[in-house]
Amino acid sequence: MPQVLKDRIHEKLMAKREEIKAFLGDHGDKVIHEVTLKQPYGGMRGIPALVWEPSLLDPNGGIRFRGYTIPELQQMLPHHPRGSQPLPEALLFLLLTGDVPTQEEAKAVCDQLLARSELPQHTVETINCLPTDTHPMTQFSIGILTLRQNSQFAKAYMEGMDKTDFWAPTYEDSMDLLAKLPDLASLIYRRTYGKPEPDMPDLDYCWAGKFAYLMGFPNFEFIELLRLYMVIHADHEGGNVSAHTSQVVGSALSDPYYALSAGINGLAGPLHGLANQISLRFVLDIKEKFGGVPSKHDLRELLWDTLHGGQVIPGYGHAVLRQTDPRYRVQREFALEHLPEDELFQIVSLLYEIAPDVLREHGKAKNPWPNVDAHSGCLLVHYGLVEHEFYTVLFGVSRAMGILTGLIWARGLGFPIERPKSFTTEFAKENLV
Numbered sequence: 001m002p003q004v005l006k007d008r009i010h011e012k013l014m015a016k017r018e019e020i021k022a023f024l025g026d027h028g029d030k031v032i033h034e035v036t037l038k039q040p041y042g043g044m045r046g047i048p049a050l051v052w053e054p055s056l057l058d059p060n061g062g063i064r065f066r067g068y069t070i071p072e073l074q075q076m077l078p079h080h081p082r083g084s085q086p087l088p089e090a091l092l093f094l095l096l097t098g099d100v101p102t103q104e105e106a107k108a109v110c111d112q113l114l115a116r117s118e119l120p121q122h123t124v125e126t127i128n129c130l131p132t133d134t135h136p137m138t139q140f141s142i143g144i145l146t147l148r149q150n151s152q153f154a155k156a157y158m159e160g161m162d163k164t165d166f167w168a169p170t171y172e173d174s175m176d177l178l179a180k181l182p183d184l185a186s187l188i189y190r191r192t193y194g195k196p197e198p199d200m201p202d203l204d205y206c207w208a209g210k211f212a213y214l215m216g217f218p219n220f221e222f223i224e225l226l227r228l229y230m231v232i233h234a235d236h237e238g239g240n241v242s243a244h245t246s247q248v249v250g251s252a253l254s255d256p257y258y259a260l261s262a263g264i265n266g267l268a269g270p271l272h273g274l275a276n277q278i279s280l281r282f283v284l285d286i287k288e289k290f291g292g293v294p295s296k297h298d299l300r301e302l303l304w305d306t307l308h309g310g311q312v313i314p315g316y317g318h319a320v321l322r323q324t325d326p327r328y329r330v331q332r333e334f335a336l337e338h339l340p341e342d343e344l345f346q347i348v349s350l351l352y353e354i355a356p357d358v359l360r361e362h363g364k365a366k367n368p369w370p371n372v373d374a375h376s377g378c379l380l381v382h383y384g385l386v387e388h389e390f391y392t393v394l395f396g397v398s399r400a401m402g403i404l405t406g407l408i409w410a411r412g413l414g415f416p417i418e419r420p421k422s423f424t425t426e427f428a429k430e431n432l433v
């Protein structure tokens with residue numbers, strides 16, 4: 001069965017290569033965008049400069065994984081027989097191939113990941129050598145690098161390989177990595193926070209289920225939440241810091257371990273993956289300051305104080321999205337079903353009622369609506385995963401699915417090394433205006 005997935009990817013890659021060749025033959029010289037001087041100074045916003053096949057971000061509809069929205073995928077992707085949330089393994093199959101898997105195909109991905117999941121001893125020893133107060137993201141990035149010892153891509157490249165075959169060992173490395181990330185992340189969780197090694201029951205657990213068990217959360221509702229979490233964070237097209245960083249590094253034919261570790265370092269930034277931790281801190285501070293859920297008046301005042309203090313409202317705004325993030329919506333639906341009385345959720349809800357108006361009145365943020373990070377922390381806290389610094393690692397385990405799919409496809413489509421042109425302000429003054 002593992003070969004079935006690999007063969008399917010191969011078939012899709014071949015077809016896409018031909019499609020792109022014909023497309024570029026017909027339209028390769030067409031001008032697709034004009035770049036204004038302020039765009040390179042402004043984080044390259046809005047310049048269509050990358051090709052990323054696994055997903056596309058629609059400013060209004062949110063992320064589409066291979067063309068499907070998150071609510072559509074909640075309906076279409078296989079679930080665990082006893083659950084209602086889509087299986088992350090099913091999403092991985094979709095990202096890798098563009099096809100919605102059957103239950104059996106999703107199960108085969110799950111089995112393949114479980115079979116490859118054991119961590120090498122040197123990885124465990126390296127992680128165990130680090131001071132326990134090393135940030136979990138630092139441990140995660142180091143742990144990923146230790147795994148490259150077994151990189152099939154690096155080995156095959158050194159032995160000599162036709163470049164049309166680069167994608168195949170990239171795929172093998174990616175599957176090895178994805179299989180091991182929950183084990184690596186839970187090792188980091190247990191040692192950092194002094195949690196015991198769990199007894200693993202003899203269950204038919206899947207990727208997220210095993211992850212939950214390994215962290216010490218065998219509650220089925222939490223496992224369902226983790227499945228949802230893993231699905232919604234899996235990819236967000238190619239221009240975000242972590243995906244793009246991995247892509248640039250991978251374009252130098254650095255193997256997937258180097259590439260993912262680099263992307264994870266970007267995910268550790270406060271404006272990217274760390275934002276969920278900061279958002280939760282913001283909500284917890286509100287709870288502490290007001291001794292519970294504040295009045296609307298008090299919350300409005302606090303938001304204005306935050307903005308007047310030159311700070312952002314965490315979890316609100318987005319570089320591309322221009323509506324409430326559907327990833328926020330599905331988490332809200334989960335909370336309304338499972339934890340409507342939770343005080344933190346009620347503060348998160350009240351923020352949703354008030355913050356968009358305040359941000360609109362403030363007039364700076366192009367998008368006054370909440371993003372994914374405004375919600376996830378309160379759900380995790382509800383089930384007892386209270387170690388905020390660890391949240392970005394959870395995000396990283398999920399995001400690895402999109403990042404690694406992007407790498408496999410970039411190698412399969414023969415994308416070259418990235419090398420955009422930069423310029424100095426002096427050069428721009430003399431030559432560009």
Ligand SMILES: CC(C)(COP(=O)(O)OP(=O)(O)OC[C@H]1O[C@@H](n2cnc3c(N)ncnc32)[C@H](O)[C@@H]1OP(=O)(O)O)[C@@H](O)C(=O)NCCC(=O)NCCS
Pocket residue numbers: 270271272275307311312313314315316317318319320364365366367371372373
């Ligand atoms: C996500 C984020 C980094 C996008 O940045 P961006 O693309 O530059 O956003 P915008 O183009 O809307 O920014 C325009 C202005 O609005 C401000 N702004 C954007 N979101 C804001 C927010 N949530 N609170 C206050 N101000 C905000 C920006 O700081 C910027 O101000 P400046 O002109 O003084 O530099 C930004 O919205 C932000 O910092 N949000 C809070 C952190 C967060 O939730 N990050 C998670 C992202 S998934």
